[in-house]
Amino acid sequence: MIGRAFTRPGLALALAAFALLAPSAASADSAKVSDLVDDLRRMQLRIAQGDKAAYAAELNQLKTIGAAIATASPETWKDKREADSLVIYILSGGTLAAVEPLLRGDAVIESERSLARGALAYVTNHETEAAALLKETSLTALDARLAGEVAFARSVVETKRNAKAAIELLDWARLLSPGGLVEEAALRREIALLAEARDAGRAAMLIRQYVTRFGSSLYAAEFLRDLAGAVARLGLADDAANYKLVSGAIAALPPDGRRDFLLNMARSAVVSAKFAAAAAAATEALEGSRADSPEAMRARLYLATSRLFSDAYDAAIADLQSLSASQLDRADLGILAAARRVAAELRIAPDLSVFNTRNAAALPDPDKDKPAGPALTIAKAEEALQRTAGLAGLQNGGSR
Numbered sequence: 001m002i003g004r005a006f007t008r009p010g011l012a013l014a015l016a017a018f019a020l021l022a023p024s025a026a027s028a029d030s031a032k033v034s035d036l037v038d039d040l041r042r043m044q045l046r047i048a049q050g051d052k053a054a055y056a057a058e059l060n061q062l063k064t065i066g067a068a069i070a071t072a073s074p075e076t077w078k079d080k081r082e083a084d085s086l087v088i089y090i091l092s093g094g095t096l097a098a099v100e101p102l103l104r105g106d107a108v109i110e111s112e113r114s115l116a117r118g119a120l121a122y123v124t125n126h127e128t129e130a131a132a133l134l135k136e137t138s139l140t141a142l143d144a145r146l147a148g149e150v151a152f153a154r155s156v157v158e159t160k161r162n163a164k165a166a167i168e169l170l171d172w173a174r175l176l177s178p179g180g181l182v183e184e185a186a187l188r189r190e191i192a193l194l195a196e197a198r199d200a201g202r203a204a205m206l207i208r209q210y211v212t213r214f215g216s217s218l219y220a221a222e223f224l225r226d227l228a229g230a231v232a233r234l235g236l237a238d239d240a241a242n243y244k245l246v247s248g249a250i251a252a253l254p255p256d257g258r259r260d261f262l263l264n265m266a267r268s269a270v271v272s273a274k275f276a277a278a279a280a281a282a283t284e285a286l287e288g289s290r291a292d293s294p295e296a297m298r299a300r301l302y303l304a305t306s307r308l309f310s311d312a313y314d315a316a317i318a319d320l321q322s323l324s325a326s327q328l329d330r331a332d333l334g335i336l337a338a339a340r341r342v343a344a345e346l347r348i349a350p351d352l353s354v355f356n357t358r359n360a361a362a363l364p365d366p367d368k369d370k371p372a373g374p375a376l377t378i379a380k381a382e383e384a385l386q387r388t389a390g391l392a393g394l395q396n397g398g399s400r
Helices: 008-021 023-030 033-048 052-071 074-078 080-091 099-104 110-123 127-134 144-158 163-176 181-196 200-214 220-233 240-249 255-271 275-287 294-306 313-322 330-347 357-362 373-386 389-396
Strands: none
Touching: 033 052, 033 080, 033 144, 033 181, 052 080, 074 080, 080 099, 080 110, 080 144, 099 110, 110 127, 110 144, 127 144, 144 163, 144 181, 163 181, 181 200, 181 220, 200 220, 200 240, 220 255, 220 275, 240 275, 255 275, 255 294, 255 330, 275 294, 294 313, 294 330, 313 330
16 A cells, blocks of 8 residues: 555565665675676676677676775775776776776875876877886786786887887787687787788788687677788788688688688778789688579679689679679679779770880870870779779678
8 A cells, every 4th residue: 555664574575676676786885896897807708709798797897896986985995906906997998987086196006006097098098198107017017817908008009109019018918818808809909910010920820819719709700801801901812822821810710701701801802903812712702602692692703803804804704794783782783893894994905006116205205104005904994993992891881
């Protein structure tokens, strides 16, 4: 009855229900920040292994830790373990409302104060300050829970200054924090840096480690799609030996994942005019695709386009004409149209008179360095294919 007082059993049930409805507040009041952060790190291990539920749990855990920090007694931060946990929380992307007031004063134990302020400077993009503060303590002197995260942060702020030092710090991050999100993110970042440095051997070695250890990570699909494009665009697979390294590195992927990587690499290679890499990747992808499937149509498109400038021209143009446009997406339709235009231009026999010495000598000076004849046709062809690069990039933002 409304307005009637609770009996003792009724009151007990109501309190129990309230506790169930507000677990975050209850745990924030009763648990140490360090215990909550240890739970967070376990969730991050699960995320690195592909547990989707752990991602939502991580976000809730960060809120819980933020509430615990806001209500913690001042004595909390005189404990080194609690102060280190504060740093982990900051580097894990926790909100800073309760953190910034702590670090403006001397609330945090002196031994960890510079580290905590360095972490804050890092996440707020004050890179010069972060670089100075984070390197005050040797990585080997830090708590094992914390060292890998600090090494990763230091690598990020070092990248623009010294890419080699950044790569060495990523090696440290992987060594100090195996199995979790720190190692997973460090591998992704180091692979990207090695690809930009055109270090195919080391990049392939780490790609193999990534797909073996973190192929199921929640971040793997997007990373591998972007990586396939970068490998082709940067010319990392132009050499046959380097292509073999990259192809071998993704061997541990499931068949569908391996095929998708090869298709993305072939498409990027085509629009970057890297035709040898495109042909190699498309050939492998075709071998792993069901006949007449959309994936087979894509592989045939990239393979035929890459062969337009080879002795296989006739077979390439025949395949381009036979492709089913209904099985291609918008980006690939753009490539198909460009490839057919290129094929038509290549079919036109060049005027050989432009190559005789007398006519070449008569050309006006501004035109002497411009491509002519077959060279001009190839240059135009590459332009036509590269015009589809923006469209392909747009499409890569989708589910593929």
